Amino acid sequence: MASVTATAKADLPGAPEPEETPWRPWFRFGGSRLGAFILALNLLSLLILFGGALALNEWRQGLIEARQESLTVQAELLGNVLGELGISRGVPTPELDVGEAAKWLRDNFVPAGQRVRLYDINGLPVIDSYEVTENIPGRILPPARPAGAPVPADLIKKIDRDAEHKRLVEAEVAAEVERALAGEPQTTVRRNESGDRVVSVSIPIRHVRQVLGVLTLEAGNVDEILDDQRRALVPFALVALAVNLSASLLLHLFVARPIRRLSAAADQVKLQRARAISLPDLEERKDEIGDLARSLESMTDTLSTRMDAIERFAADVSHEIKNPLTSIRSALETLPLVKTDAQREKLTNLLQQDVRRLDRLITDISNASRLDAELSRDRPRAIDLNRLLGDIVGVYETTMRPGEVPVRLERPPHGLKVVGRDGPLGQVFRNLIDNARSFSPEGGEVRVVLEEVEGDLPIRIRVEDQGPGIPPENLETVFERFYTSRPKGAAFGSNSGLGLSIVRQIVEAHGGRVTATNRADAAEGGAGARFEIVLPATPPAGRRS
Known part of the structure; x- marks a missing residue:
């Protein structure tokens, strides 16, 4: 695939404006080099x-x-x-x-x-x-008519x-x-x-x-002189005509034909179910046609990637749903054959467990499938992460039951703001906190740290637990859909494996990154898992976001 133009990049909050090749100011008309070229040709012919x-x-x-x-x-x-x-x-x-x-x-x-x-x-x-x-001017008389001829x-x-x-x-x-x-x-x-x-x-x-x-x-002799001057105007008219014809030809070659090629390529994607548009000769152009070609290729490439993701998601959903359905069918087939009440009660508990698992799967799948629409529907705005995390942790504190793992928040005294959507970001923090609490042992603690660091992504949020940690070979796998690795004794089916996948999708949509590591620092309370999120800050006043 050819490189994607800046106009086709994701509209990330706080992303800087794409840099353009500098051009002399007089060469541009309304920000368009092609528009200036067309305007100059037509004005020249008219002038x-x-x-x-x-x-x-x-x-x-x-x-x-x-x-x-x-x-x-x-x-x-x-x-x-x-x-x-x-x-x-x-x-x-x-x-x-x-x-x-x-x-x-x-x-x-x-x-x-x-x-x-x-x-x-x-x-x-x-x-x-x-x-x-x-010296008498005049015209040559017509030949004389025969005598007696009618007039x-x-x-x-x-x-x-x-x-x-x-x-x-x-x-x-x-x-x-x-x-x-x-x-x-x-x-x-x-x-x-x-x-x-x-x-x-x-x-x-x-x-x-x-x-x-x-x-x-x-x-x-005034008319004769004026006729000479009219004839002198003919070269001007011919030059103007030639310029107009040249302009029309150039418009046809550099605008009409490329647009028709792009249209034909788009129809090919539609009719032949191709995955992307690729026109390298047009993508190398430095005008609006080149921008359009690169944008169309980027768009179709993104759609192709999205289609592949949907296909994989559909296959994963089918596989995950078939597991509890198979278990339910097996239990229903076995239920008429049991002899004792104890066996019947065991099968009934298994059925209820599979139903709860299936209900959790369907709910999480529905949330994941609606995530793209929610991210595109909500308008990004400046969010105070101090207040957002404080509200979320406050809910855990007020609703915590005896024996549940507490959540502690560490944050700077000044506010840290990020451009984004508070609903999806809140879902990110809740998913990470719920995941950390589910792995924390009795008497443990989940720590949420908000801090400012140096770099392109200056806002960092860490969610740490005191659980068994993550196997090194699974530090990246945990973000895949439907991946679960629960500790012994955890309720089967209580997790769908979509929580961390949703976290990564939301964070990347906000221009950030999320990683998983293990901590082994006795001063910090022993071993455990650490999830770290870095996000771009709100641009200072006076800078375009």
Whole structure:
């Protein structure tokens, strides 16, 4: 089996937090390296796409503003020149000389991609650069139709739409010129007759302060530049798409597929009755998938161990129950054959003894089988062992009958606390005390000692008796289920052999250890058995438990 991750370890009271490999803080998001990796990839793709879109929008707005500013400067320059050169002489009121203005525009100013129109004081068009030069943009006309051929309906609709659009454009231009005749320069972005976006600037032509007309200057290559920029955005979109695809692929390879493998392994455990999950390549990973794989393996390994324990427990229970049942059956079969009352009374006593033994077995087996559920149900809390042991020993003192072995408690003046469950821990101490009293001779004494020692498990409890002790070869065997070794004269069947097994199970569930030794110190009252329990203490304030 691979090593078990810290997340799969038993949740022992007072156990320290599992140590993790240190990572740089910026690499983790919410404590998850895998989450930070996924988040970074998705944010990167979105930032690339949004950054490109924002850059294009800002550049488009800057382009329009720059064109408007450039056209405004050009229009003001042309307006000043026309205001000086294109004026009719010899009239009382200054007027625009249309011929001179047209000649000057044709010879000096017809830049490519721009259109110049001149309007008189009444807003009527007098000059159009498309009419005084050969630089007239347009589209290639379709081939001529044969004479007398009917005009297609869709062509008629198109002509009507073009005429309506041209009328709307002329209305917009007329409104723009009218506002400029009022003396205020106008800058707009609109569509021309061909449907292209144009930047238009209308400047009033003045002679001194007299408005002589309006000069309209248009630049119609804005859409071409914007199309170029849209095409420039394509690489951003492709890079963002590639990053997203890579992220999806990585998520599939490093998250989806491993989870599917874990799911398939779990189904295999269910369907094929396998005992554990083992995926070494996933367990070596250092992210959450590796933690999950190790946790699942630890969980299934624990379940497998528990199943083996249940099987052994069931076999032991069956064996132990069959013994008194066999004795009862034999006695019942023999009872009709006895001849005397003395023999009948002997068989009856044997039957009663076996019934009591069977009742004790069933009670202890029931308690042992419920122990795991009780340990998982109760919430651990800080327990003062001074008070708990004092209460338990006090009960023995108040209920002790003449001739029974007394129990003496030795404890420090200050309290010693442990994180655990008072019910199961009380059962541990009662089992050990009862076991020690059953082995103690008449006039003996059971001593319970609570003390604090150095080490990882600083709390130690010793339960000592003055009995015959434990054979050296059985110092570990006594903790096995259904093991009994009673002194001569003890009532047969009064012990089930589960008491010390339950003690070890409860102590280990609390993160401690229990051992059995023999003492042979005359100063301590002669020979006898000693059971020693060590437990972790309650962590100091400020430390996580």
